[in-house]
Amino acid sequence: MDFPPIREELRGLEPYGAPQLDVPVQLNTNENPYGPSEACADDIAASVREAALTLNRYPDREHVALREALAAYLSRDTVAAGFSITPEQVWAANGSNEVMLQLLQAFGGPGRTACSFAPTYSMYPEYARDTLTRWVTGHRAEDFSLDVDAARELIEAEQPSVVLLPSPNNPTGTALPPDAIEVLCKATGAYGGLLVVDEAYTEFRREGTPSALELLPTHRNLVVSRTMSKAFALAGGRLGYLAADPAILDAIRVVRLPYHLSSVTQAAALAALRHAPELLGKVDDLRRERDDVVTWLRAQGLEVADSDANFVLYGRFEDRHAHWEALLAHGVLVREVGPAGWLRVSIGTPEEMAAFRDATTAVLATPAGTLMDPATEEDA
Numbered sequence: 001m002d003f004p005p006i007r008e009e010l011r012g013l014e015p016y017g018a019p020q021l022d023v024p025v026q027l028n029t030n031e032n033p034y035g036p037s038e039a040c041a042d043d044i045a046a047s048v049r050e051a052a053l054t055l056n057r058y059p060d061r062e063h064v065a066l067r068e069a070l071a072a073y074l075s076r077d078t079v080a081a082g083f084s085i086t087p088e089q090v091w092a093a094n095g096s097n098e099v100m101l102q103l104l105q106a107f108g109g110p111g112r113t114a115c116s117f118a119p120t121y122s123m124y125p126e127y128a129r130d131t132l133t134r135w136v137t138g139h140r141a142e143d144f145s146l147d148v149d150a151a152r153e154l155i156e157a158e159q160p161s162v163v164l165l166p167s168p169n170n171p172t173g174t175a176l177p178p179d180a181i182e183v184l185c186k187a188t189g190a191y192g193g194l195l196v197v198d199e200a201y202t203e204f205r206r207e208g209t210p211s212a213l214e215l216l217p218t219h220r221n222l223v224v225s226r227t228m229s230k231a232f233a234l235a236g237g238r239l240g241y242l243a244a245d246p247a248i249l250d251a252i253r254v255v256r257l258p259y260h261l262s263s264v265t266q267a268a269a270l271a272a273l274r275h276a277p278e279l280l281g282k283v284d285d286l287r288r289e290r291d292d293v294v295t296w297l298r299a300q301g302l303e304v305a306d307s308d309a310n311f312v313l314y315g316r317f318e319d320r321h322a323h324w325e326a327l328l329a330h331g332v333l334v335r336e337v338g339p340a341g342w343l344r345v346s347i348g349t350p351e352e353m354a355a356f357r358d359a360t361t362a363v364l365a366t367p368a369g370t371l372m373d374p375a376t377e378e379d380a
């Protein structure tokens with residue numbers, strides 16, 4: 001008899017997660033390399049101290065003050081469209097991973113289907129697995145863009161109750177055009193499904209690309225997921241949130257654990273939101289650094305996916321694991337993720353990116369730098 005008595009389909013599976021290695025240049029989990037300032041840290045500490053005086057009590061289950069602050073923050077993306085996001089439309093949890101798991105708990109389950117389009121975020125099928133939801137994978141085009149007609153056809157055929165669509169996509173960096181979101185909202189809405197646009201990296205998107213938030217007033221079945229983990233420089237705070245129709249929030253309330261968001265988390269996130277301009281202050285620098293590294297990698301003869309995010313997918317290497325290991329030997333940690341032959345590098349400080357370029361130059365001159373033979377690319 002096998003011990004412990006884990007569910008059959010989980011037996012032998014590895015937990016999800018990038019290696020947490022202690023190396024000088026960590027460019028593998030898409031964090032903002034610039035941490036909060038002393039002033040922001042002081043404000044967080046003071047807010048958490050105040051919360052600590054009432055830690056004998058459970059937190060505000062409805063995290064009202066935080067939802068108000070998040071709604072105000074989101075409304076900056078919708079003023080141009082002439083409306084604001086209300087606290088009744090906002091829900092937060094411990095990272096957007098928890099938000100999306102809650103969506104699957106409420107809207108997935110046995111007899112239901114969820115889907116996304118690969119290559120994409122590898123956590124999505126895990127939410128489905130953990131909620132006993134059938135999982136269907138569609139595929140992106142060769143250039144990682146979404147073939148909207150093919151996506152719509154798959155959605156119409158499979159009728160998933162939840163479609164998870166990141167924009168920009170991870171690990172490719174590809175943003176969705178707004179008309180694509182609208183088409184897929186209609187396709188899912190036609191039979192009563194939800195379209196979840198995961199905007200974890202939206203703050204890094206190109207100028208002029210609207211957020212999916214603008215479509216909320218016209219599409220009841222649209223959910224926009226956000227996080228404070230990336231551009232907002234608060235990955236350690238574990239705070240994700242969504243904006244959607246209040247009826248969708250009522251369904252989430254049924255499945256959420258009691259008091260899921262601690263007083264400490266709420267206090268820290270509220271304090272961080274007061275420092276939003278400062279925490280987001282490096283976003284433009286990171287975008288420029290991203291565009292520079294794309295240009296540089298292409299100049300080295302590498303293939304690079306266009307990116308609207310704070311990371312870049314590049315390749316293709318004959319043996320990407322050897323390339324990844326060789327970079328690590330130079331003290332640079334990138335992510336081995338995505339289709340065969342590709343690697344993903346997160347955008348760090350100028351010094352970190354210089355170290356990445358130096359290490360890459362060195363490794364490209366060795367066997368670990370060998371690029372994929374075009375003949376074998378066809379089968380990749």
Ligand SMILES: *Cc1c(COP(=O)(O)O)cnc(C)c1O
Pocket residue numbers: 030094095096097098121166169170198200226227228229230235239240
């Ligand atoms: C990093 C990331 C998230 C955010 O996860 P948190 O749980 O909020 O830290 C969500 N979606 C995608 C696609 C991501 O890459």
